[in-house]
Amino acid sequence: MTTNEIEMRLAEKNDAKGLLAFLRQTATESQAILLPGLDKITVEEEAIRLASVADRNDCLILLAWLGEQIVGVLTIMHVADQPGTGELGVVVAKDYWHQGIGKLLVDEGQYWYENYSTLDELMLTVFTTNRWAIKLYQDLGFKTTGQLNEPMANGELAAAYRMVYKK
Template identity: 30%
Template sequence: MSKHKAVVRLVRVEDAEAVLSIQREVVGERDYFIAVSEEFNKTTEEHQEWIQKIIEHERETMFLAEVEGEAAGWIVFKSQERKRMHHTGSFAIIIKKDYRNKGIGKLLINELLQWAEKHPIIEKVSLGTFSTNTRAIELYKKLGFVEEGRKINELKFSEKEYVDDVLMYKMVKG
C-alpha cells in the first residue's frame, strides 16, 4: 500500500467477483478461515445474491476496502434473527495477504463501528477469531473489543493440532 490510501465504501452487488476472489485466496491459506478450500465452492451468482440480501437487510452491512481501485479486503456484519438479539450481530473481516498490516483492517472495523454507533438498533458488535491470530486479537483490543469467552479446541487442523475460537465484543451504545 505504501503511500496509496485505502478507500472504504459500502459494497455493491457488482463487487461479488472481487469479494469472492479475496475469500478464495484467504480460504486457501488455511490460517484464518473456518472453511477449507475443498468446502468452499461458492459461485459469483451466489455471492451476488448474498450481497443483495445484506444490502436489503436493515440490520446488516458490508464494506469493501480498495487501494487504487483494487479490492484489498472486506468486512461484513450479520445480525441475529431472534427478536431478543436484534441489538447484536457479529462481523467477519478478510484482508488479502498483500494488504495486511497496512491499516486496512483498522479502517474497515472503524467504518463498521461508526455505522453501528449510528444504527438505531445495533448496540453490541461481536466477532470470533482463531486464538493463533494474535495480530488480529491485538488490533481488536486496541479498538476496544473485550474477550468474552473461548470455545476451547473448537477448530481441528490436524490429528493433534487444535485452535480455540476467541469470542470478543464491543458495546457501541449503552
C-alpha cells in the same frame, strides 16, 4: 501503500465476482478463514446475497479497495439465534497484513454500528494465536467475554476468544 490510498465502500451486487475471487484467494492464505461451501457459491448467488444486505440496518458488507483490487472486507451479519447481536468478520489479503487496513475496516464497521444499525452489540471470534488481531480489537474497545474451541479451515479445533463491543 499507505492507508490514504485505500477506498472504502459498501459492497454492491456487481462486486460479486471480485469478492468471490478475493475470498477464495484469502481462504488459501490463512487457516483462520472458515467459509464453508465457498467453492460452490456462484457469482449469481453472491450477487443476490450482496443485494439482500445492501439496505439492511442489521448487516453490512464493506470492501477496502486499492485501485481496482479488493484488499479487504468487513462483514457484520446479524446472528439468527441472538437477537440484537451482529457478528463481525474481517479479511485482509496476506500481501496487505499489518498495514492498517484491518483497523480502517473495523473503524468503519464500528461507525456504522453506532450510527446506523439497530444492533445492540457486535461480537467476534478470534484465535488466541492471532496476537495482532487481538490487540487491534482490544485497542478498538472490544472486550474478551470467554474462550472456546473453534474449527480452523483445516478442520482442527483451536483455542479462540469471544470478544464483544457495545455502544
